[in-house]
Amino acid sequence: MFAFIVSRVLQAVPVVLVVGLIAYAMFAFVGDPVTIMLGTDYTEAQRVALVKQLGLDQPFFVQYAKFMWAALHGEFGISYRLARPVTDLLAERMPATLELALTASVFALLIGVPMGVYTGIYRTAFSSRVFMIFSLIGVSLPTFLIGILLILVFSVWLQVLPSFGRGDVVRFPHWSTGFLTTGGLKALILPAVTLGLFQMTLIMRLVRAEMLEVLRSDYIKFARARGLGTRAINFGHALRNTLVPVITIAGLQIGGIIAFSIVTETVFQWPGMGLLFVQSVQVADVPVMAAYLVMISVLFVLINLVVDLLYYAVDPRLRVVR
């Protein structure tokens, strides 16, 4: 068990190194941060001095090695745009992103699973068909469009929810939360629905497909023959057996939600890490972009590790000596 974890962690090292390398190579094509930083009206000498100061005159691999060496020590440099340490910036914005991702995931599960069960059991009912059509919209509409539509309906027309931002937050030394104020909770609704809608429809369709599969299986027939109640059969036997793949997918999707909250955060001006990344790309703020990408790659490696360990725990067949 211990050896397994160690080997997975060791495998993660080249992944992070390669992500860092690719990210750094990409930045060469993003553009030049210097002309943006200097603004209008600068002299040649000023430009040369800034290039030198930022170390941009050094060869690519030297820059990359320096970045990785510093990152190893937990230093990601200072943002070109905001002139603040990148670690501070990411730490400040992480609570917003994590709270949004958590809310979106909970929303997706709480709505998606019951809807999946319902459409699985009553698959010919009219309401099931409505749900299925609704889920098709959720899968096919792009996130930004859903976000804008929600803003139009709930902020501009009905004026019941804020159109942007995170509302009021309560601050703790290392965390800020919007869960404790009415304003914060109201501000959370639209972005969380936007971000969670795709996952919700995905989970709903997954649960439905699994339910259809399981309801056809022999042990459900036996359960019926034994005279068990419908509720016990549907939830006690059928649903439980559909949950293994659902948990796996939902777990992996959390990583996706965090990494791809970029669009939702941009539409709702949600002050999280995704928005920070987008704003950094616009001005080629290399330290922030590099740190964000490396962090996301570490996150994915961790999630995959956890998922692997879950398989290990759930499925005894995997415990064969490797």
Place this chain on the structure above:
Amino acid sequence: MSCDKGCVCYRHCYNEWGVLEMLRSVLAASLFSVGLGAALPASAATFRWANDGDANSMDPYTRNETFLLSFAQNIYDPLVRRNRELKVEPALAMSWEQPDPLTWRFHLRPDVKFHGGEAFTADDVVFSYQRATGPGSQINSNFSTVKEVKRVDDLTVDFITKAPNPILLQELTQWGIMSKAWCEAHNATQPADLTKVKEENFATRNANGTGPFILGTREPDRRTTLRNNPAWWDKPEHNLTEVTFNVISSANTRVAALLSGDVDMIYTVPPQDMDRIGHTQGLKLAVGPELRTIFFGFDQSRPELLKSDVKGKNPFQDIRVRQAFNMAVDAKAIQSRVMRNQSHPTGLMYGPGVNGYTEASDVRHKYDPDAAKKLLAEAGYPNGFGVTLDCPNDRYINDEAICQAVTNMLARIGMKITLNAQTRLQYFAQISNPGYNTSFYMLGWTPTTYDALNSFFNLAGTRNGVRGVFNDGGWSNKEFDDTLDQMAVETDAARRQQQIERASKIIHDEAAFIPLHQQTVVWAYRSNVELQQMADNWFPLRYVTVK
């Protein structure tokens, strides 16, 4: 979609809040008026506005960016500032004189206090000068002609220039004065040093000026709040007690925030939403010309163009080709079709509002594609030639669409233009110094000194490392350079005006560039707000009132 019930409720609540605020301000005013003699206007209010980007630092010396400098001036007063008509007026300096052509003596305003309580003196001015010209500062180009700044006494400072500088005052209006004691106490005597990775400069997120507003909370990229400075030296024209500035980068969301009443004003309005906002009850648009001039330039320095099918020579070195290009571009058509009339076509490299501009001198080459075709043929290109037009696609209003239109217009005289539109990050890295890897390019320029010389000097002067840094095409003309040298030291306004017009005439006669237009500034706000739209795109909160 006009305002519905929710909107009415919102206003109602707002009014109640306004009454409370009014009571509070009346109380505050009666308390303060005894000591200060200057009371707040009777009503007072909260003002919430949004922009697509943040003022990236609260330190006014870290970036030479319009938005940052404009925002910072709500907190940091300059020595001299610009009024509603962009004319220079006294601020922290009450008066000034020139004892000799190289010396400007400023008499400072007495009894001015920084927000932190420190008294404002000549030492702060000298210190601010050193900080603004020292390492880490990006605003030192404003002081290129200043040799030194000397303290004479507590309330008098001398600026000594290297040569007579007729526009020194113009160059000082964007320069906010910082407190020496405060900077020293917080280890912020230099602007943020980007090589220091661990510590943050104190002035990046904190501020201490003498201005009309005091920095409240600062959350970068999210929200910044300001509150009224009751001890401000000037009589306030605004009636704001609280100001909340939000960053909303998505254009749709920004407009939605205005429509839903979450903000009172948006600073950058997407062109496609202008009609909608204009037709919404309870909202207003402010539309005015901007100082920035959009123009095209040609590579005239290389013996052979980098991106052209003409080999062995540079067609743009032939004046007839440049004239033909000038005559083929129909600025009026671009104004009506591409810019939806939101532009001011121009024949000059600087627009109305810039010192030196006169309507009489603003003459474009006549639009005449047939004559242009003839000129091209005379120059030896009866069938035109191929060249790449470099163009940004996220920098100026409709930049790519304008380039597309110009490409089509030039096709009418037989030119085969390949359009290469890129994001500004890639674009400026490619066409700017030191590479200047372009043959035909688009650029926009706002003279930071509000004076024509700044445009001439940077865009058209012969490159020498300081002059002509943005002369991306490398045009060079001796007579023009000499005129600039005279202009730089000419103190007689009438003679200087003649020199400016002579320089413009040289550019026109040589067809050195294709000046196109000044774009329009568009702001949108609720009808209960009054504000002053400035042609330099600055947004001074001191002119905002909320009813």
